[in-house]
Amino acid sequence: MNDQSEQWRYHHGDLRAALLDAAERSVRAHGAAQLSLRDLAREVGVSHAAPRRHFADRQELLDALAEAGFTRLGESIRRAVEQTGEGFAARTRHAVSAFAHFATENPALLELMNSTKHQGAPSTARAAEAAFEPIVELIREGQTQNVLEAGEPEELGLILYATVNGITMLVSTNMVPAERLDELTDTAVRQFLRGAAGEAHSQAR
Amino acid sequence: MNDQSEQWRYHHGDLRAALLDAAERSVRAHGAAQLSLRDLAREVGVSHAAPRRHFADRQELLDALAEAGFTRLGESIRRAVEQTGEGFAARTRHAVSAFAHFATENPALLELMNSTKHQGAPSTARAAEAAFEPIVELIREGQTQNVLEAGEPEELGLILYATVNGITMLVSTNMVPAERLDELTDTAVRQFLRGAAGEAHSQAR
DNA sequence: ACCTGAACACCGTTCAAGT
DNA sequence: ACCTGAACACCGTTCAAGT
Numbered sequence: 001m002n003d004q005s006e007q008w009r010y011h012h013g014d015l016r017a018a019l020l021d022a023a024e025r026s027v028r029a030h031g032a033a034q035l036s037l038r039d040l041a042r043e044v045g046v047s048h049a050a051p052r053r054h055f056a057d058r059q060e061l062l063d064a065l066a067e068a069g070f071t072r073l074g075e076s077i078r079r080a081v082e083q084t085g086e087g088f089a090a091r092t093r094h095a096v097s098a099f100a101h102f103a104t105e106n107p108a109l110l111e112l113m114n115s116t117k118h119q120g121a122p123s124t125a126r127a128a129e130a131a132f133e134p135i136v137e138l139i140r141e142g143q144t145q146n147v148l149e150a151g152e153p154e155e156l157g158l159i160l161y162a163t164v165n166g167i168t169m170l171v172s173t174n175m176v177p178a179e180r181l182d183e184l185t186d187t188a189v190r191q192f193l194r195g196a197a198g199e200a201h202s203q204a205r
Numbered sequence: 206m207n208d209q210s211e212q213w214r215y216h217h218g219d220l221r222a223a224l225l226d227a228a229e230r231s232v233r234a235h236g237a238a239q240l241s242l243r244d245l246a247r248e249v250g251v252s253h254a255a256p257r258r259h260f261a262d263r264q265e266l267l268d269a270l271a272e273a274g275f276t277r278l279g280e281s282i283r284r285a286v287e288q289t290g291e292g293f294a295a296r297t298r299h300a301v302s303a304f305a306h307f308a309t310e311n312p313a314l315l316e317l318m319n320s321t322k323h324q325g326a327p328s329t330a331r332a333a334e335a336a337f338e339p340i341v342e343l344i345r346e347g348q349t350q351n352v353l354e355a356g357e358p359e360e361l362g363l364i365l366y367a368t369v370n371g372i373t374m375l376v377s378t379n380m381v382p383a384e385r386l387d388e389l390t391d392t393a394v395r396q397f398l399r400g401a402a403g404e405a406h407s408q409a410r
Numbered sequence: 411a412c413c414t415g416a417a418c419a420c421c422g423t424t425c426a427a428g429t
Numbered sequence: 430a431c432c433t434g435a436a437c438a439c440c441g442t443t444c445a446a447g448t
Contacts, residue, residue: 031322048434049424114319116313125379128378129380132380156392158381162368164371166371173319175337184363192396192400194402196399251414252415253415253441254442254443
């Protein structure tokens with residue numbers, strides 16, 4: 001009993017966090033499809049029925065994992081925007097780069113986040129919205145500076161988000177080698193800024 | 206024995222096709238994660254070990270399904286391009302629309318096609334390449350007409366492909382309502398054509 | 411060549427019972 | 430409140446055996 005104390009302290013009162021931690025490693029290593037609740041329980045040192053107290057079923061755990069993923073993604077994007085002060089184009093490039101590298105460094109997690117299944121999980125949907133927020137704010141900034149055309153900032157934000165997400169998928173599915181990630185996102189951002197340019201800039205050409 | 210003859214005729218010598226057919230319906234209805242080989246065997250009227258003759262394991266069947274999906278997607282895009290003769294912008298809009306609607310009408314299939322797992326399946330990768338071909342040809346056409354800037358057509362094609370794929374994912378994950386699909390792809394195409402415009406057009410503005 | 415039936419080692423989920 | 434252990438109804442995969 002004494003030599004198990006470390007394991008006990010780890011999940012005592014925090015089995016939920018311990019399970020999420022083990023689940024994240026499992027998803028990273030083998031993908032969400034291979035994740036086994038019984039495996040996680042074993043790894044954490046608890047009976048196979050214990051997770052039930054914290055997650056009603058397998059999907060609920062996957063939803064929680066996706067939610068955490070969106071939260072981290074949003075933080076990563078927000079950090080990138082805040083730490084860049086050299087003008088709108090550079091801020092956009094850094095935000096996109098943060099997104100793209102987070103996605104390609106966590107391909108299985110992003111597959112889970114992009115999965116159809118967590119449609120019904122409201123907290124996951126909220127986390128996804130929150131991750132998207134810094135991008136909308138960035139677009140708004142570009143519109144204020146008249147670098148981007150006027151209009152609904154959400155629309156432009158969605159297109160930028162979709163483009164970057166799509167590019168990372170090309171890499172994660174091996175349709176494109178990882179070495180081309182930066183080249184593709186740079187071209188995409190450059191064209192986005194041109195295609196959505198405000199009057200002042202598109203006339204200055 | 207006689208009243209089973211229809212079922213027999215259906216898969217006799219073509220169990221593979223019968224399984225793929227049932228699998229496609231199952232994926233469409235419940236997603237690839239829920240697909241069960243034993244279920245398919247039951248539905249087709251064969252023992253649970255019979256599929257083994259045609260698919261080494263579950264993943265091989267999913268790979269074949271993804272491959273068929275890419276083939277149909279490519280055909281759909283190619284048809285859209287060929288049936289439109291009213292200039293490059295319209296051809297691009299139609300190709301993108303065909304892609305977007307195929308994707309949102311078959312969300313579970315696209316999730317499978319975008320899955321990390323079929324990385325190792327060469328025939329699936331070839332089918333994905335083939336589906337991408339009509340888009341590259343379209344870009345080449347735009348460059349020839351100097352509507353698009355010169356350069357590697359594959360690069361522009363990948364960005365367009367990624368953007369549309371990403372937009373359909375926003376819809377399939379319910380981040381955006383399906384009613385906004387056309388609005389988003391139209392805006393995306395318009396901005397793509399502006400952002401990747403050749404000299405002749407960008408100066409004419 | 412193609413399929414069957416039993417067997418193996420797993421699953422997720424449920425639930426009475428323990429502390 | 431939180432966890433256990435047995436039980437249930439499934440899986441995918443393997444393999445000897447049948448035709």
